[in-house]
Amino acid sequence: MSGxxxxxxxxxxxxxxxxxxxREMDVLTASGEQVSIAxxxxxxxxxxxSAKSMLGDQVAIKTDSAxxxxxxxHIETNALRAALEAGAIPVxxxxxxxxxxxxxxxxxxxxxxxxxxxxxxALGADECEICTDVDGVYTADPRVVASARRLSQxxxxxxxxxxxxxxxxxxPRSVEFxxxxxxxxxxxxxxxxxxxxxxxxxxxxMEQPLVSGIAHARDEAKxxxxxxxxxxxxxxxxxxxVGRANVEVxxxxxxxxxxxLTDFTFTVKREDYDRARDLLETVAxxxxxxxxxxxxxxxxxxxxGVGMRSHAGxxxxxxxxxxxxxxxxQMISTSEIKISVVVAEKYMELAVRALHxxxxxxxx
Amino acid sequence: MSGxxxxxxxxxxxxxxxxxxxREMDVLTASGEQVSIAxxxxxxxxxxxSAKSMLGDQVAIKTDSAxxxxxxxHIETNALRAALEAGAIPVxxxxxxxxxxxxxxxxxxxxxxxxxxxxxxALGADECEICTDVDGVYTADPRVVASARRLSQxxxxxxxxxxxxxxxxxxPRSVEFxxxxxxxxxxxxxxxxxxxxxxxxxxxxMEQPLVSGIAHARDEAKxxxxxxxxxxxxxxxxxxxVGRANVEVxxxxxxxxxxxLTDFTFTVKREDYDRARDLLETVAxxxxxxxxxxxxxxxxxxxxGVGMRSHAGxxxxxxxxxxxxxxxxQMISTSEIKISVVVAEKYMELAVRALHxxxxxxxx
Numbered sequence: 056m057s058g059x060x061x062x063x064x065x066x067x068x069x070x071x072x073x074x075x076x077x078r079e080m081d082v083l084t085a086s087g088e089q090v091s092i093a094x095x096x097x098x099x100x101x102x103x104x105s106a107k108s109m110l111g112d113q114v115a116i117k118t119d120s121a122x123x124x125x126x127x128x129h130i131e132t133n134a135l136r137a138a139l140e141a142g143a144i145p146v147x148x149x150x151x152x153x154x155x156x157x158x159x160x161x162x163x164x165x166x167x168x169x170x171x172x173x174x175x176x177a178l179g180a181d182e183c184e185i186c187t188d189v190d191g192v193y194t195a196d197p198r199v200v201a202s203a204r205r206l207s208q209x210x211x212x213x214x215x216x217x218x219x220x221x222x223x224x225x226x227p228r229s230v231e232f233x234x235x236x237x238x239x240x241x242x243x244x245x246x247x248x249x250x251x252x253x254x255x256x257x258x259x260x261m262e263q264p265l266v267s268g269i270a271h272a273r274d275e276a277k278x279x280x281x282x283x284x285x286x287x288x289x290x291x292x293x294x295x296x297v298g299r300a301n302v303e304v305x306x307x308x309x310x311x312x313x314x315x316l317t318d319f320t321f322t323v324k325r326e327d328y329d330r331a332r333d334l335l336e337t338v339a340x341x342x343x344x345x346x347x348x349x350x351x352x353x354x355x356x357x358x359x360g361v362g363m364r365s366h367a368g369x370x371x372x373x374x375x376x377x378x379x380x381x382x383x384x385q386m387i388s389t390s391e392i393k394i395s396v397v398v399a400e401k402y403m404e405l406a407v408r409a410l411h412x413x414x415x416x417x418x419x
Numbered sequence: 420m421s422g423x424x425x426x427x428x429x430x431x432x433x434x435x436x437x438x439x440x441x442r443e444m445d446v447l448t449a450s451g452e453q454v455s456i457a458x459x460x461x462x463x464x465x466x467x468x469s470a471k472s473m474l475g476d477q478v479a480i481k482t483d484s485a486x487x488x489x490x491x492x493h494i495e496t497n498a499l500r501a502a503l504e505a506g507a508i509p510v511x512x513x514x515x516x517x518x519x520x521x522x523x524x525x526x527x528x529x530x531x532x533x534x535x536x537x538x539x540x541a542l543g544a545d546e547c548e549i550c551t552d553v554d555g556v557y558t559a560d561p562r563v564v565a566s567a568r569r570l571s572q573x574x575x576x577x578x579x580x581x582x583x584x585x586x587x588x589x590x591p592r593s594v595e596f597x598x599x600x601x602x603x604x605x606x607x608x609x610x611x612x613x614x615x616x617x618x619x620x621x622x623x624x625m626e627q628p629l630v631s632g633i634a635h636a637r638d639e640a641k642x643x644x645x646x647x648x649x650x651x652x653x654x655x656x657x658x659x660x661v662g663r664a665n666v667e668v669x670x671x672x673x674x675x676x677x678x679x680l681t682d683f684t685f686t687v688k689r690e691d692y693d694r695a696r697d698l699l700e701t702v703a704x705x706x707x708x709x710x711x712x713x714x715x716x717x718x719x720x721x722x723x724g725v726g727m728r729s730h731a732g733x734x735x736x737x738x739x740x741x742x743x744x745x746x747x748x749q750m751i752s753t754s755e756i757k758i759s760v761v762v763a764e765k766y767m768e769l770a771v772r773a774l775h776x777x778x779x780x781x782x783x
Contacts (some may be wrong), residue, residue: 063454070461079464082472083457086450090427093447097434100443108446112476113521157477 056094059087060150077122081151081161085111088148088167096146105143109134111151111159116170118152118160125152125160127169130177147174165226172229176236183233183240184251185225190244191252192217192224194416195269199407202417206252206267211240213267214254216359216393230254257361265369266360266414269407273354275305276328277320277386277397280335282345285317292342293319296334302327306355306388306395316345320386322397325351353385354403357395358410370394376413382406420458423451424514441486445515445525449475452512452531460510469507473498475515475523480534482516482524489516489524491533494541511538529590536593540600547597547604548615549589554608555616556581556588558780559633563771566781570616570631575604577631578618580723580757594618621725629733630724630778633771637718639669640692641684641750641761644699646709649681656706657683660698666691670719670752670759680709684750686761689715717749718767721759722774734758740777746770 067076067083092108099106114134118125138145149167152160162169168185175183191205192214209217211234215227224242233240233254243251280293294304307321323331328351335347363369373394377384382405386397398406411417431440431447456472463470478498482489502509513531516524526533532549539547555569556578573581575598579591588606597604597618607615644657658668671685687695692715699711727733737758741748746769750761762770775781 066454066458067461070458070465072465074461074465076461076464079457079460079472082460082474083454086453086457089450089453090430090447093443093450094430094434096443096446097431097438097440100440101434101436101438108443110446110523159474 056087056091059090060084063087078158081122081125082159085148085151085159085161088150092146092148096144099144099146105141106146107138107143109138109145109147111148112153112157114147114174116147116152116173118154118162120154120156120158120160122158122160124163125154127152127162127173130173132177135174135178165228168226168229169232172233172236172238172240175238176232180238182253183238185229185240185242186245187224187242188245189224189242190247190249191242192254193268195407195411196271199271199404200269200411203411204417207250208253208255209267210257210361211254212257212392213359213361214240216357216390217268217270225254264360264414264416265362265366266358266410266416267362268359269410269414269416270357270359271354271403271407273400273403274325275322275353275355275397275400276325276331276351277306277322277349277353278328278331278335279318279320279348280339280342280344281318281348282316283319283342285311285315289317289342290319293335293338294321296338297323297331300330300334302331302334306386306397308386308388322353322355322386350385352400353397354400355395355397356403356406356410357393358414359393361392363392363394372413373410376409377406380405380409382409420451420455423454424448427451442522445486445489446523449512449515449523449525452514456510456512460508463508463510469505470510471502471507473502473509473511475512476517476521478511478538480511480516480537482518482526484518484520484522484524486522486524488527489518491516491526491537494537496541499538499542529592532590532593533596536597536600536602536604539602540596544602546617547602549593549604549606550609551588551606552609553588553606554611554613555606556618557632559771559775560635563635563768564633564775567775568781571614572617572619573631574621574725575618576621576756577723577725578604580721580754581632581634589618628724628778628780629726629730630722630774630780631726632723632780633774633778634721634723635718635767635771637764637767638689639686639717639719639761639764640689640695640715641670641686641713641717642692642695642699643682643684643712644703644706644708645682645712646680647683647706649675649679653681653706654683657699657702658685660702661687661695664694664698666695666698670750670761672750672752686717686719686750714749716764717761718764719759719761720767720770720774721757722778723757725756727756727758736777737774740773741770744769744773746773 063084067080096106096108115131117129118127135145149170150161154160172183192209193203193205195203197203214230240254241251283289302323305322309319311317332349339347382398382402384396388395427448431444460470460472479495481493482491499509513534514526518524536547556573557567557569559567561567578594604618605615647653666687669686673683675681696713703711722737746762746766748760752759
């Protein structure tokens with residue numbers, strides 16, 4: 056059923072024109088998972104298993120009324136438990152729920168994985184298994200690093216950083232949800248046997264490698280507003296119009312010079328580059344910025360690991376490694392368990408391979 | 420969205436193999452109208468109208484639990500009336516309902532029209548308008564009879580006979596429902612302006628023409644079990660296995676000869692001919708029938724009109740008309756407001772045109 060939701064969204068957009076009819080869009084797109092659960096239940100029954108499809112409102116998965124991006128408020132477990140006790144496999148429609156008015160809602164992108172985690176949490180399940188097209192989370196993208204290794208365990212926090220940095224295994228929202236409700240989450244393959252990768256809370260008994268994985272994100276772009284007066288409120292003056300235009304901003308770096316002027320740099324998805332640049336041209340005049348610079352041939356490379364917290368010197372090792380390969384670092388951004396750098400896109404693969412080797416990920 | 424239900428049914432059959440998973444098939448096929456109501460609501464809203472899609476269980480349209488062919492037991496009108504009072508156009512999913520267990524059901528073929536009529540009945544509407552791809556009910560198929568005329572009014576009973584006899588304007592079930600609940604039903608075109616045809620209860624003020632229309636059904640076949648002992652229960656012995664194989668039997672004629680033997684003839688859809696014939700070969704041995712004959716190149720032609728009730732001689736006029744064209748009548752079946760004959764398929768158009776002219780339908 057791959058591509059079905061996109062097909063439905065397109066149908067809706069064709070009819071809606073420039074408008075957004077959010078309630079109806081949810082009625083439309085929720086039909087996709089309805090088809091899937093019916094077909095999966097049939098397939099299970101054909102194998103001689105008892106199975107029962109359940110729609111969001113039949114479970115019921117209660118949400119708020121934010122059509123297209125609803126949040127789950129509560130999941131009833133009576134109907135689910137009744138099905139389980141009757142020996143049936145409940146095949147629940149993900150991505151959808153029902154709001155207090157009885158209106159159908161959808162959870163937005165990542166909604167299906169989030170539904171699964173929420174059901175596991177509501178039922179107090181031992182583990183939530185997500186079967187997908189990869190067999191686990193790797194130390195780096197195997198297409199880039201041939202010696203990349205499947206991780207048997209990773210923490211929620213690491214997974215969040217890896218997921219949001221381009222390792223498209225699980226949607227960050229589902230990982231966040233699993234972390235909040237402490238639902239052990241296992242990513243495994245639909246097609247091949249194996250234990251996959253268990254995403255779980257930090258465990259003292261777990262080996263804590265310094266770095267768990269190298270993530271990368273291609274198709275990035277950066278924009279710099281140079282020579283901006285360094286006064287309070289300038290960041291929101293610059294980013295406000297960008298955010299209102301639904302352009303997602305990722306890294307943000309601000310350096311103050313000696314002249315009371317500052318350079319403000321941020322990254323966006325490459326597809327949003329032209330639009331963001333246009334917006335900035337207007338803003339630049341208002342705030343009397345000197346100029347706008349941009350580059351839409353950059354990539355982001357990150358090292359992620361909870362072990363970093365307690366080990367100094369990881370950043371230095373990363374920067375030295377890149378320098379020894381003659382890769383120039385354009386931007387740096389750090390969090391407790393992650394260091395991200397922006398480099399020219401052409402160096403991306405080289406950077407990922409060098410760092411994978413530097414932190415000995417093929418063997419640890 | 421034409422063909423969507425068939426596409427979904429095929430998906431379900433592909434997965435189910437030789438099995439029938441009725442509950443899940445309904446979950447699957449109900450998604451088609453869900454898509455349609457969302458798209459229609461969007462289209463109406465884009466035109467500046469207030470519209471609100473409503474699923475079967477949101478209305479609620481309560482049915483029994485006969486998946487795939489559920490019967491409507493009751494329709495709640497509170498949610499509908501609330502939408503109407505708020506000035507919104509309720510766009511209700513046809514073909515679907517919800518059973519006492521909260522399971523999704525579908526009404527089977529003709530279900531969408533039936534839903535519309537049931538809603539009109541529940542709301543006490545003045546009229547139920549069905550917009551379709553033809554602009555009304557004609558005295559005969561205009562592709563066969565160039566001078567066929569659109570009827571401004573027709574009775575429920577006439578419409579039932581016309582519909583079940585091959586004038587595929589409305590599904591008989593919806594007409595039956597409208598008749599039972601006395602909901603005036605108007606068939607009109609989605610694409611061109613016009614009053615369409617009003618289907619209503621008999622009215623003394625209405626002109627009652629002798630014959631309202633000529634219906635025909637191509638793709639028929641007949642089977643004769645010849646030389647059967649004329650004893651009680653023989654009809655069910657012959658038709659039992661046919662019915663259990665889901666072959667729909669239409670006309671049934673039985674003639675008793677002088678020798679205590681009888682010939683038993685019935686018609687089926689042409690696509691069921693081979694299957695029905697195979698079944699009969701087995702039955703024929705059990706009941707010691709002399710032989711099985713069949714013809715799969717026949718058609719059915721019928722004249723329909725409530726006026727027949729009070730006028731003798733209509734049948735004679737029909738038979739004389741066909742005889743004067745040298746058309747042999749193979750079977751005859753009559754009801755209060757209909758006379759059907761089976762003729763060789765090649766004479767079908769000629770028979771329809773001759774009868775249309777005989778009963779002066781182009782002018783009345």
